[in-house]
Amino acid sequence: MNYCLLPKKSLLTVAIMSTLTLSPFAMAQTKTDNGFINGSSLTTKFISDTRVRSRNDNPAFDSYGRLNYSAYNAIVDLNSGYYNNFIGVDVAGYLAGDIYNNSIQNDNDQYLSNEISFSQNQDWGSGNGPHLKLYTAAVKFKYQDLFSGKVGLIQSTGNGTVGNVWSFVPGTYRGLELNAHVGGGKLTYFWADKYTAPWLLSEDDYVGWANTQWNYLHSLGYENSFDNFSYNLGIGQAMDVRYNDTSRSVNPTSYKLYTRYQLTPNTQLAADFYGVNDKVKYNGLGYMTGLSLHMNHGQWSWLSHYVMLTVIMILKLYRVLFIPMR
Secondary structure (H helix, E strand, C coil): CCCCCCCCHHHHHHHHHHHHHHHHHHHHCCCCCCHHHHHEEEEEEEEEEEEECCCCHHHHHHHCCCEEEEEEEEEEEEEEEECCCCEEEEEEEEEEEEEEEEECCCCCCCCEECCCCCCCCCCEEEEECCCEEEEEEEEEEEEECCEEEEEEECCCCCCCCCCCCCCCCCCEEEEEEEEECCCCCCEEEEEEEEEEECCCCCCCHHHHHHHHECEEEEEEEEEEHHHCCCEEEEEEECCCCCEECCCCCEEEEEEEEEEEEEEEEEEEEEEEEEEEEEEECEEEEEEEEEEEEEEEEECCEEEEEEEEEECCHHHHHHHHHHHCCC
């Protein structure tokens, strides 16, 4: 993976050093009415996940279907308030491991990976003991109600085309996020040059696990609402993307549109679109669309979601429609 815009570990160093130096200083200098301490919070969680799955319908993929484990995440999340109503720090990490693991093993006696405990060798490595991982180490700042941001090891707020993978703990980007309130809505710019999934112990493992290298990615998003209608628009781009199965380098562009309408106080209707224009992966535009209906009845909630996955092969379609047969 390339690091062209920032020295390696620079953002992480800033975040950690600020955590170590700013926190004691603020605690020593802050009066009782200062928001750095009064606005802080400490959250702890313990999550256990048990999964048993055996898939033998396709011998070629049998090894990826034999899972039998019980794993855990022990999470600690510290969020400070803002010192002088301007700057603060967020630090979070988790301990992950297996309670038991009877999944399939490879030739090195490593268990098949899962989304809860860590992998050390792409798809393998679970069950080798507990590991502690820092997934947030960020300096955050704001100016009145006009601007806000964060820099370091962070997670995206989702305003734009960059999000986080599913897990009980989020994925981690090394980068920055800037927010500005414009026209009654929020405009967000997100930039990152490195990423790690929750089940990967090292940031460098992402390259082998995803079979993908990229230089940096960035995204611009805008969200707003009026009356009972809200929307989220986003556009982004990943630069110098290289997939292991090709020598080509591409700069895919991503698009996002999400709309939601409050039909009644207990009923919401939403529609969303997410697409990526990638000449290597999709030979054009690949996108996903969905419709969802969300209804609340007292303590019960019902959600129906319809998703349509479509890949439009733009270049191939162009050849069929506009290039005469020979």
